[in-house]
Amino acid sequence: MGKMGSEMLIYVLLLMAGVLASGQSSQVKIWPMPASVSYGHTHLYLTNDFGFSSNYGSEILKDAFDRMLALIKLDHVIDANFSAFNSSSLLQGLHIVISSPNGQLQYGVDESYKLIVPSPEKPAYAHLEAKTVYGALQGLQTFSQLCYFSVTSRVLQIDMSPWTIFDQPRFSYRGLLIDTSRHYLPVPVIKKVIDSMSYAKLNVMHWHIVDTQSFPLEIPSYPKLWDGAYSPSERYTVADAADIVSYARKRGINVLAEIDVPGHALSWGTGYPSLWPSKDCQQPLDVSNEFTFKVIDGILSDFSKIFNFKFVHLGGDEVNTSCWTTTPRIRNWEETFNDFGNKLSRKTVVHNWLGGGVAQRVVASGLRCIVSNQDKWYLDHLDTPWQEFYANEPLTNITNLKQQKLVIGGEVCMWGETVDGSDIEQTIWPRAAAAAERLWTPFDKLAKNPRDVTGRLAHFRCLLNQRGVAAAPVAGLGRAAPEGPGSCYRQ
């Protein structure tokens, strides 16, 4: 009877596995959706010593593979008896071929990849091809989403094999802004955000380091600047910042460092009061004072030693000029653009956060643009549901092909007024993932109605939870708690 019980159990589970465990196997559950996917109906099982081989001898690739393997093994103990499996259904490893030896991560690096499971030549292996190691990293992320622990087989399983996936991003800039001035974010918290970004194929962490409230970063040229930190322990040393950049680079993510001038600079004057127009008038920076520009030069020169991304963000938003007696001689950004856009250098990239058709005007004037209109892509707007993040199209009303190319991507913004180490993950996720698909997936493969991808997004959200990322339920608004008991896949 017990025996019959277990046979029946396996039967029941096989049925249910098709429905849920494999992620509703009648549909592809990969997030973000790749450019091109074909699949079959065969089950494959990863052996316990599943490994990788490659023509490319780089630490980055080996570390990324080891991380991927640890991640898919994370949430269950694998205790199967492999002798019970048909050897033709066992997958022994992943072979990775990379054509370009260049390991530099820079803006616009080729992120395309091809993933074939199993390899037609070597059916016991999966096959991943990419031009660059960073394309291979994206392929590893996709591969990790094909694998899951099955309570039936008791091993890591891949359903719907054979898989053939061709993939590449729609936009080369897919960003997330974090803000370490309103609240200090401990380095381990930032690293966990970087990990989760890589799961959603975001590739730029825009680090809004400094603002009115605090100046947490060490600037060797002007060492009293971080006297403006909240406390001695709420600071990043140069070594910490370099560690964050290197950690991100190993995950295919660039760090865009922002030093917001001239508006939000109250915290600068704690160490150097002469940066303030006066004691009663402490921002914006006193741009009539040569010392102000020496400090900015010092910061940018120190930045160049830590941050190797091609862009540096100069903020420039919300400048209250009432304190000024002179005209600013430093370039700033969007609001400036509204005033004298055409005077900006052609090298300028305008980060559009006001929305309201600014992007159109920016590209019409021949400048490049990064879209993160606050009405749709501000994660601190808790009442903006994931559906609006998903539906926010960067090329809205931009029909001219040349102008479309000037939109290099977009960015969701996690401003830190009410976000710290206690709630940043569930405020970012899953809504940032909705924007990530908008920025990665070809336009014609995006859902016209976000409702159509709810189940797949819920699946990705549950995957984030399984990986220890505190992604909130898809049913709620920003960082909403689950409303009541239920399956993760239904909340």
Place this chain on the structure above:
Amino acid sequence: MGKMGSEMLIYVLLLMAGVLASGQSSQVKIWPMPASVSYGHTHLYLTNDFGFSSNYGSEILKDAFDRMLALIKLDHVIDANFSAFNSSSLLQGLHIVISSPNGQLQYGVDESYKLIVPSPEKPAYAHLEAKTVYGALQGLQTFSQLCYFSVTSRVLQIDMSPWTIFDQPRFSYRGLLIDTSRHYLPVPVIKKVIDSMSYAKLNVMHWHIVDTQSFPLEIPSYPKLWDGAYSPSERYTVADAADIVSYARKRGINVLAEIDVPGHALSWGTGYPSLWPSKDCQQPLDVSNEFTFKVIDGILSDFSKIFNFKFVHLGGDEVNTSCWTTTPRIRNWEETFNDFGNKLSRKTVVHNWLGGGVAQRVVASGLRCIVSNQDKWYLDHLDTPWQEFYANEPLTNITNLKQQKLVIGGEVCMWGETVDGSDIEQTIWPRAAAAAERLWTPFDKLAKNPRDVTGRLAHFRCLLNQRGVAAAPVAGLGRAAPEGPGSCYRQ
């Protein structure tokens, strides 16, 4: 000028370090507060190869030391030039002496320890003494809270040396309940909860595995029981459960497994409908049916193979007897006690959750009691602030010494109706830490007014954030977001 600047910086930081980085050095910042603490005013610096030696060759101790070291190194890059330090201020390692060879973790295990930094005999070492390895683990937690990364010295630093700490818990049972029936909690989420429990010296994870809503655990004797899981991927295999028990044991934490009978058993009938009184009447269990008891026996027998803690929790709460035509013949707990307490076996431990003087009556009748009155120690009651968790005294109105000894401890309860992998950490912390000090620290060392420990609790909360635990601000109610910008130590 730049040079003068840095000298001034160091001066400023030394001043501020006394105030904040070391955790307001005019007070001890350890949480929970040890039984006895004395300290001085000297700074010590941990060398890069800080290691440990011991008379006790156990994997548990080595793993715990390595974890502790990784934890204190987690949040900053250590890049100091040690030759610049006065060698007499360098701490090269920790020597650990354990007197009992017994490595068994069981209820009531001796958790006392003595920590001396530096050792009077070997001033380059710290000295930790304990009767058992589990006492040493508690000592390592305390040691980890003496260390912090200083932006002045650029290394791990200990202030207020020399330290002499004698410590032991007030209560032997210091629990946290988690609920995997209302929402499935992925294994990595449970492991992270276990890690954070160890930081606060909690030592029992009460695992409320099954309830009305879902049956996530594999029971080999009755393999269709977990057909009552939310989905095939929201399940724990026997190997997963054993892995959790072993993970907890290595951190000095027992797992108390609960199988809640007979009330909340709707989910049992998905696989075995005959456990229901009838199709329309699906709980409580049909206790007039012998099969019900065979299944319970099967579950308890399977439990005994996974869970080695001396107690098993039988739930027994909220029994709606309207479905019953017969009298229950299985023992249940508190509500039953209210009816026929004196009929309960002397071996029974009553888990008091109703509150309202039940504990008094339980111990007056000679039974042991675990306190977790819902008006004070239910973490799902979001409107209960940490101050009430702190002030909840288990021995209230129990003056008789013999009866006081029958109160073996207490437990905070994280019921899962609105808690899953996205919000469990900030709903548990920092409020559970307030109860943890109530259960660990001698009564006469507890603050009469919780206000007096706010700064130290905020410090512990910030430490949890630095360790990647999403503890909420102390200023708010359960899992409240920070209200606005500010230092972690002030929120």
